[in-house]
Amino acid sequence: MDDKDDSDAEKADADVSVEDDDQLLLERQIVGRWNATIWHPHPLQNLRNTLLQTLLIKRIESLPLWKVAFAPKQNLAALLTQEGDLEISSVDTQLSLIAKVKVLSDPSPDWCLLEWTASENLLISSRSNAVLDVFESSASFCYSIPLEGSLTVEFDAMRAVCQLTSRATSGEPKWLDELFVLQYNGRLRCFKVGRLSGYHPMFEFDIGDQLSVTLTNTMCLLPASGLLLVSSPFRVTRSGNNDDNYVGGAADVGLSAWRLVDTEPYLVPLPGTLTDASLKANSNSLGGLVGWLPFLSSATSSAIVCMAMNPSQSLLVFVTANGDVGIFHVPSFKPKAFVPHRQSSSNSNNERFDIPVQTLWWSDEEVVILFASGALKMCSTASVDNLSEQVYQTRPLHLFSNCAKLLVPAAGLCFIHECQKASSNQMDTPVPLPNENRIWLAVRMSAVTLYGWMKIAVGAAVGQ
Numbered sequence: 381m382d383d384k385d386d387s388d389a390e391k392a393d394a395d396v397s398v399e400d401d402d403q404l405l406l407e408r409q410i411v412g413r414w415n416a417t418i419w420h421p422h423p424l425q426n427l428r429n430t431l432l433q434t435l436l437i438k439r440i441e442s443l444p445l446w447k448v449a450f451a452p453k454q455n456l457a458a459l460l461t462q463e464g465d466l467e468i469s470s471v472d473t474q475l476s477l478i479a480k481v482k483v484l485s486d487p488s489p490d491w492c493l494l495e496w497t498a499s500e501n502l503l504i505s506s507r508s509n510a511v512l513d514v515f516e517s518s519a520s521f522c523y524s525i526p527l528e529g530s531l532t533v534e535f536d537a538m539r540a541v542c543q544l545t546s547r548a549t550s551g552e553p554k555w556l557d558e559l560f561v562l563q564y565n566g567r568l569r570c571f572k573v574g575r576l577s578g579y580h581p582m583f584e585f586d587i588g589d590q591l592s593v594t595l596t597n598t599m600c601l602l603p604a605s606g607l608l609l610v611s612s613p614f615r616v617t618r619s620g621n622n623d624d625n626y627v628g629g630a631a632d633v634g635l636s637a638w639r640l641v642d643t644e645p646y647l648v649p650l651p652g653t654l655t656d657a658s659l660k661a662n663s664n665s666l667g668g669l670v671g672w673l674p675f676l677s678s679a680t681s682s683a684i685v686c687m688a689m690n691p692s693q694s695l696l697v698f699v700t701a702n703g704d705v706g707i708f709h710v711p712s713f714k715p716k717a718f719v720p721h722r723q724s725s726s727n728s729n730n731e732r733f734d735i736p737v738q739t740l741w742w743s744d745e746e747v748v749i750l751f752a753s754g755a756l757k758m759c760s761t762a763s764v765d766n767l768s769e770q771v772y773q774t775r776p777l778h779l780f781s782n783c784a785k786l787l788v789p790a791a792g793l794c795f796i797h798e799c800q801k802a803s804s805n806q807m808d809t810p811v812p813l814p815n816e817n818r819i820w821l822a823v824r825m826s827a828v829t830l831y832g833w834m835k836i837a838v839g840a841a842v843g844q
Contacts, residue, residue, distance in 0.1 A: 436597060436701055439685055439737060440490050442752070443785050444799040447494035447505075452790035454500050456517060462489035466505075468519045479519035491540040497557040498603070499548040502573060506541040509533045510563065514573060523578055527561065527569060538565040542596065546573075547603040558582065562610065566596045570646070583646040588612075590649070591636060600687050600696070605711060608638045608647065609696070611684035630713040633698070633706065634683055637713065650711075690741045691791050695761065697747050703735035705749065705771060707761055717764035719771050733772050740788040748794060754780035756796065 447460040450471065457475060459467045464485035469475040486492050488508035495504050502522070503515040510533060512525040524531060528539060542564045546557040555572040559579075562568050566588020572580040587596055593612040600609040614634030630637060638647040687698035695716065696708040703721030708714065722733040734751040742748045745762045755776035759767060784798035 436683065436685065439701070442737075442783055443490070444783055444797055445489045446797070446799070447489075447492060448785075448787065448795070448797045449494045449496050449503065450787060450789035450795060451496045451500040451517070452793060454517060456496075456500070458494060458496065458503050460492070460494045460505060462486070466515070466519055468503075468517065481519045481521070483513065483521070488535055491535070491537065493541055493544050495544040495546075497546040497548075497559065497573065499546075499556045501556050502575070504544055504546075504559065504573075506544060506561075508535050508540055510536075510539045510541060512541070512561065514579070516575060522575060525571065525579055527563065527567075538595075539563055539567075543599045545599060545601040547601060555580070560599070560601060560608070562587075562596060562599045564595055564597065566591070566593060566612075568599075568610075568647075583644075585645070585647050587636070587638075587647075595683075597683055598685060598687060600689060602689060602693055602710070604693050606640045607650075607711065608640055609687065610636050610638065611687065611698075612636065613681055613683045615681055629715070630708060633700065633704075635687075635698070635708075635713070637711070650713075686738045686740075688740045688788075690744050692744050694744075697739050697741065697761075699736050699739050699749075703737070703752075705736050705739060705767075707764070717761065717767050719768045722768075722772055736771065738786045740786055740794075741791070742788065742794065743791050748786060748788065750780075750784060750786040750796075751776075752782060754782050754784050754798070756780065756786070 445462040449458045450456070451458075455471045456478075457469045457471050459465075459469070460483070462485065464483045466481050466483050467477060468479045469477050483505070484507070486507050491508035493504075493506040496502070497504060501517055503517065503519075505513045505515070507513070510527040511531055512527065514522040514525065516522060526533070527541070533539070540563065541561055543562040544559070546559045548557055549555045549572065552572075554577045555574045557573050559571045559573050560568065561571070566586060568585045568587050570582040570584075572582055587610055588594060591612055596610055596612050598611045601607075602609070612634045614632065637650040639650060640646065641648055682700045682702045682704070684698045685701050687696055689696055689710065694710055696710050696713075698706050698708075700706075704719065705721075706718040707716040709716055721735060734753045734755055736749050737752050738750040739747050742758060745760060747759050747761060749757050749759060749771065751757070756778045757771065757774055757776050759770040759774075761767065778796075780796050780798045784796055787795040787797060789795070
């Protein structure tokens with residue numbers, strides 16, 4: 381999307397709905413309008429349809445190109461457009477602009493992130509070429525952190541940042557936060573960050589190498605218990621009546637838990653959560669090769685694409701790329717509930733169900749779930765016996781566009797960042813635009829997967 385229209389006057393427009401106990405949305409505001417250049421997929425894109433990365437890339441592409449982050453303690457909202465406009469606004473009855481600066485635009489805004497640190501004193505923006513930009517809450521630029529050693533590294537999807545998280549420091553006036561940065565290639569880096577004091581690298585850890593995986597895609601930090609949760613791809617076979625029972629623990633959904641320590645190796649894995657046991661058992665055999673070939677295997681590949689802790693940090697909710705929703709007890713990581721995605725109903729109409737794509741905690745026992753269609757639902761986890769019915773049979777509270785993102789910066793505070801398509805008379809004629817980067821990404825990921833298959837086949841041939 382490009383060619384943003386001048387719309388500063390429109391930012392004060394708001395459509396305030398009637399306040400209702402069953403309604404989550406209290407106010408809807410337009411923060412900008414722009415013309416969209418529509419990209420039609422190249423036929424080579426079909427190559428990725430046999431890969432797990434299909435679902436992950438599809439989710440990334442479905443998110444709004446504008447990035448939004450909220451700081452609930454300071455009542456601030458940060459907005460970063462794909463053209464490089466960074467705006468800081470106060471959140472009251474409506475958004476009131478405080479500061480606006482021009483930053484470097486990114487050619488691949490899909491792969492950028494925007495997050496406030498835990499102290500809410502710093503704003504972190506990640507570029508697609510693995511460079512972090514640090515700003516103050518007043519939008520003043522502080523410094524950049526090149527993860528790959530250079531500010532001019534070319535775009536590589538596997539090096540892009542997939543998650544930013546932090547925890548506030550205590551007793552160190554020089555530093556405000558400890559920043560954790562995870563890349564898609566499994567590389568985790570930790571920095572101490574401040575304002576004028578800059579940043580200090582604490583450690584670097586290759587989680588991908590420890591798990592023997594080539595892809596990691598999200599993480600969650602538990603500051604109270606000093607745990608770091610990381611998700612990676614997993615394989616699962618569903619058959620018969622066991623659809624609801626294939627998850628026995630964190631390892632079954634590619635979730636690994638690590639305890640943070642002050643000295644090397646800095647991360648210590650918790651027993652039983654290191655990686656998918658079935659993946660390890662099959663990876664060194666020809667059967668493992670067959671299991672990962674999509675046209676020869678009944679198993680499906682998936683990965684956790686979203687996970688969040690409740691305010692008391694006792695429960696973890698997650699959504700997989702296939703649309704499964706699950707809840708774990710923490711720190712035992714025993715499953716409390718698991719709702720596999722329903723492909724279709726059993727009635728004569730064979731109705732297809734919407735796919736959950738994101739879930740966050742509304743309170744200690746309630747979650748809000750965003751679906752691919754833009755439907756938003758609230759479910760109670762107090763009693764999980766009817767959780768499946770809550771997910772798939774209750775009416776949605778609201779319906780947004782299919783290009784939306786859910787944000788819950790604090791308990792009882794919910795924001796939906798959505799992008800809506802304007803009517804045809806408000807837009808210029810769309811111009812097809814090929815995207816070589818995404819085609820290259822599909823080929824790159826296909827090559828990585830094929831290389832893994834070749835290693836397994838060679839290992840089996842020589843008797844390993």
